[in-house]
Every structure is written in structure tokens, then in C-alpha cells.
Amino acid sequence: MDSLLTTYITLVCVSGVFNVFLCIYAFSKKSEIPGANTFIVYTAALSIYCFGYAFGLAGDTLWQVKLWTTVEYIGMPFSAPLGLLLVLNYLGRKVSGKAAAAMFVIPAISLIMVATNDYHHLFYKSMQLREGMPAALVRIEIGEWYIVHGIYTFSCLLASVVMLLRRWNQTRKTYRLQLATLICGQLIPMTAAFLYLLGVAPGGLDPVPIVMCITSALYIWAMVSVKMLTVVPIAKETIFESMGEGVIVLDTEERLIDFNRAASIMIPTLRPSLFGNTLDEVWKRLTGSPFPVVRHSEGMLEELAWTAEGEQRCYQIRSSVVRHRNGDKAGSLFMLIDVTELKRLQRDLEHLAYYDGLTQIYNRTQFITRSREMMKECRETGLSFSVVLFDIDHFKNVNDSFGHDTGDKLIVHVVTVCKRLLTGDMLFGRYGGEEFVIALPSATLREAAGLAERLRAALEAEPLPTANGQIVVTSSFGAAQATDLVDTLESLLHAADEALYVSKRGGRNRVSVQ
Structure with missing residues (x-):
């Protein structure tokens, strides 16, 4: 012992x-x-x-x-x-x-x-x-x-x-x-x-x-x-759970068999209790309707809008087939990539490209693009097409006397007043600093002049209130109609501009036609 x-x-x-x-x-x-x-x-x-x-x-x-x-x-x-x-x-x-x-x-x-x-x-x-x-x-x-x-x-x-x-x-x-x-x-x-x-x-x-x-x-x-503990393998499930993209895994019958943590965050109502149900059945429980994305082709790329916690999110969905080692199909995989911020940025950039930053009406470039298309449609259907060009009288004096902040407020005020009298089929754009333009489909020169007069009167009747009183707003207008001689948008705008200068030379705060 x-x-x-x-x-x-x-x-x-x-x-x-x-x-x-x-x-x-x-x-x-x-x-x-x-x-x-x-x-x-x-x-x-x-x-x-x-x-x-x-x-x-x-x-x-x-x-x-x-x-x-x-x-x-x-x-x-x-x-x-x-x-x-x-x-x-x-x-x-x-x-x-x-x-x-x-x-x-x-x-x-x-x-x-x-x-x-x-x-x-x-x-x-x-x-x-x-x-x-x-x-x-x-x-x-x-x-x-x-x-x-x-x-x-x-x-x-x-x-x-x-x-x-x-x-x-x-x-x-x-x-x-x-x-x-x-x-x-x-x-x-x-x-x-x-x-x-x-x-x-x-x-x-x-x-x-x-x-x-x-x-x-x-x-x-x-x-x-073998460098144990120094070189440590990263398990597949660790990668799966740590992915920033949401992943939904389906079997060959399109039944839900797995999803990762990112997917559960993107779609909070997704639960393990839904395992075994088809994707359409899962989506009906979550939203009341089948899964909105077609999923027949490998490598499919589509977008899905989803509201989570009161906020609408946009996801890009990529699909791929999961195969066994022998090449047979084992199921399919959907990857959800959050592109909400990207879409929001795209919308913001499009808005900046199409609209004036101060007034939120069409900028000059977008107005000309859309007006050219509108003029072409009116010509093909035999309808009249007119434009109205106007600017704010003595605008420079307002900037010099009250400052550019007040000048900006005056421009916004003019747009606000004009929008009340314009209908949805009319195009309204900022043509320059204090100059504006309106495209009128189906309008004759007389109808364009009538609208211009109503706008002029409305602006004069509604001064801009300021801390030191009011600023009376007057504007000069020029209207022109497309004809055989005035057959392009450029020539039409040129004609309206000439009419505008007639109003200015005539004492301002009036409407002229060309």
C-alpha cells in the first residue's frame, strides 16, 4: 500500500x-x-x-x-x-x-x-x-x-x-x-x-x-x-447569429425551419413557434396576406416594405438555394438587407433633384422636363397649352431693406398664396431667384391671362406680415400660348418672358400677353 x-x-x-x-x-x-x-x-x-x-x-x-x-x-x-x-x-x-x-x-x-x-x-x-x-x-x-x-x-x-x-x-x-x-x-x-x-x-x-x-x-x-485556444474555429451557428443581415431558412416544401437573431429584430413577430409552417402561412399569421415576394428563381432580388414598431422599414430580399453535398436541393435561404436608410437617402436626393429647396415646388430643370412632356401630349391630342411667367416687383429693395431672411419669407409667402388658386393638373415651378412659372395644359391664352390676373390680385390683397408691419406684394405677369409659330417650349417661354417685360415697362403689377 x-x-x-x-x-x-x-x-x-x-x-x-x-x-x-x-x-x-x-x-x-x-x-x-x-x-x-x-x-x-x-x-x-x-x-x-x-x-x-x-x-x-x-x-x-x-x-x-x-x-x-x-x-x-x-x-x-x-x-x-x-x-x-x-x-x-x-x-x-x-x-x-x-x-x-x-x-x-x-x-x-x-x-x-x-x-x-x-x-x-x-x-x-x-x-x-x-x-x-x-x-x-x-x-x-x-x-x-x-x-x-x-x-x-x-x-x-x-x-x-x-x-x-x-x-x-x-x-x-x-x-x-x-x-x-x-x-x-x-x-x-x-x-x-x-x-x-x-x-x-x-x-x-x-x-x-x-x-x-x-x-x-x-x-x-x-x-x-495544433495551437488549441490560440486558433479557435468560428462555428457556423455563431456566424449565422452574428450576421447583420436577416436570414430566413426554408426546407424544400418552403416550410420555415430557422431564422437568425437579425431576422427576429427586423420582424419582431417572427417566433420559433412558427417553425413547420410554410412561408405563406407564416406571413398570413403576421400580416393577413401571403408572402408578397415571388420566390421561384435562384438569385432573386426584390424589395419588401415592412412596418415594425410603428416605423416602416424597407428590406432588399436576396434568395439562394441551399444544396446538399451531392448537389440535391436541401431548401432555400432568404437574406433580408435593411435598405431603409438608403431608400430614404435616395428619396431625399430625388427631392433635391426635382424640387426647389426653399419653396418645395419644382425647380427650373424639372419644370422644363415635365412641361416639355406635357406640351407634347397636348399637341398630340389637339389641346391648347399655355404658360404664365411672373416675378415679384422690387424684390431687390426688400432684400436691401429687410434682409435676405425676409426676402426668403416673401418668396415662400408668394408660393403659398399662389398654390391656393392652382389646380393639380398645373405645373408650378421656381424659374429663377424671384421668378416663377406655371404650365397650363388645355388652357387658352385668355384662360392663362385670367389665372394670372387672379394671382396678381390675390398677392396684392395679402401682404406679408413682419415684426415691423407689413410688406405689400405686387407681381408682374406675362402669358403666352403655344401656336404654329411658337412651337417649342423654349420659344413659348421666350414669348411669356417678353410679355412679362411689357408688364414691367408698363408700370408693374399687371398682366400682359404675347
């Missing part, structure tokens, strides 16, 4: 040395290892566990065994949740600070229970030396909290193994060696602990510190040879 005990102590010490080496190695490579702090504390806890157990085996009295058992529990109960955190970090799963702290509540209680066991006997009901055996080999009767501690430790190890095994098929062959090492690093101690709890360990000794020699050696080999 002494020979067996010596061998155990030696192997346990080797395990402790290996873990110290891993701790120092991880500290030296801290900048290269994701989650290095967790691995450093993990290996430090294992080192304390191994050395505490080794010193306990070498103890001569029951008191010394109890002392080193307490030291052992400074590391041992914390190693299992630390290993679980290490696995979660490797798999790319974030753990909040509160959740991480909660994982160490039971280990902390276990440490306190072992240190104070003589006062309550909740961890060990009794510890007695075995007659004729070394002092380290004691007969123990476990207490209630020992069972809690054992279940929790085993659960952490089992959870780590299960999560790593589930990742196996999603891991490329290049990374499976380090994944296998991590699995062994959790599975071997779990198996040894299970055998110890069943009471089949040789000599009643805890085999876990012994097998740690094997797992630590595996870790050393893997970190040096």
Missing part, C-alpha cells in the same frame, strides 16, 4: 506541475488566447487541487488530512464551472457577469462547508483513520452538501462534454483534433469522478487528480502542436 500511495502522490504532483506549466504558458500567451484569463484561473485551480490532494496523501494525522482537504477545495470545486466557462468561450457563447458569478455560488459554499465541517458535519458526516493504513486513507461518510457538490460538479462536466459533442459535425476536420482534446479534457475527469463516487477506485483513492496528469499532458501537446 505504501508503494501504491507513493506512486499516487508522484502522479498527482506531476499533474500539478503540468497545470502550473499550462497556467504560466497561458499567461505568457495571454494576448494570443481568447478567454486566456479563464484558462489561467482554471489551470491554477487544478494546480491547487492536485497539490492539496498530494499533501493530504502525505499527511501523518487526521488533522493534517483535514487541513489539506480544505486547501484542496480552494481549487477543486471551482475547476468544474471554470472548465464549463472555458468550453462556452471556445464555442463562442457569451456569458454575462452575473451568470458567471452565479456559477461559483455552490463551489464557494462547498469550500466553506469543508473548512467548517467539524461544526456542522454537512459535508462529511464523519472522517476516521483506517486502522493499519496510512493516515491519508481515511474512512468518510458523506453528508448532504457533499451530494449537492457532487451533482453540481458532475453536471458542469457533463454539460461541457455534451456541448462539445454537439459541435462535432459543425467543426471542420482541421479543428476536430483540438475539439477532441477539449472533449477528453472534460470526459476523462468526469468518468474518473463517477468511478470514485461508485467506490470502485483502487485503494479508495480519488482517481481524478491522477487522470489530470493525462488531460494536462493532452492540453500541453494540443496547445503546442
